Amino acid sequence: MPQGPNPPGPPHPHPACLDDESLLQACHWGRGRGSGPGGQHRNKVETLVWITHLPTGIESHAGERRSAEENKREAIFRLRLALATAHRAAPPKGDAWGDARSVLWKSRVSKEGAIACNPSHTDFPSMLAEALDNLAASGLDERKAALRLCCTPSQLVKLIKEHTPAWVAVNRARAEIGRHPLR
DSSP states (O other): OOOOOOOOOOOOOGGSSSHHHHHHEEEEEEOOOOOOSSHHHHSSSOOEEEEEEEETTEEEESSSSSHHHHHHHHHHHHHHHHHHHHHOOOOOOTTTTTOOOOHHHHHHTTTTTTOOOOTTTTTHHHHHHHHHHHHHTTTOHHHHHHHHHHOOOOHHHHHHHHSSHHHHHHHHHHHHTTTOOOO
């Protein structure tokens, strides 16, 4: 069974939300030798893993672990975060009731609008992608995006703030259109 961050059901239409197998089919990846501390093991064994998402050109790599398999998992996670931050996909229009949230989003947000997802969890890049896509579709207005996602604006901002590159990118985009930075 393919591994990935989303539970069964239609995922959010963003490459960061694909299962591992589908994501890697859209990538070019390989292994190499890392540089830096680690002695003979690092110099003799190809444990560095690099991945390039071909449709977007977004890249990631990992080489700090001694196992190529562990580095591959880490490189995939980093690629998902980079995709979530740098690539935008149009959120779905929604069902008959206008609900456009993914199954994953619904499972991670309480009825009170609280978002429960640790930044190191495999679901985090998918949640971040969905949040940023809805924020972009809402003209970078966190209140409108939060309404679309049935969460509180403060919870949405908190989720984005958990990944510094996303936080910086959102505030840079908001400054370009004359909006104050999120806090």
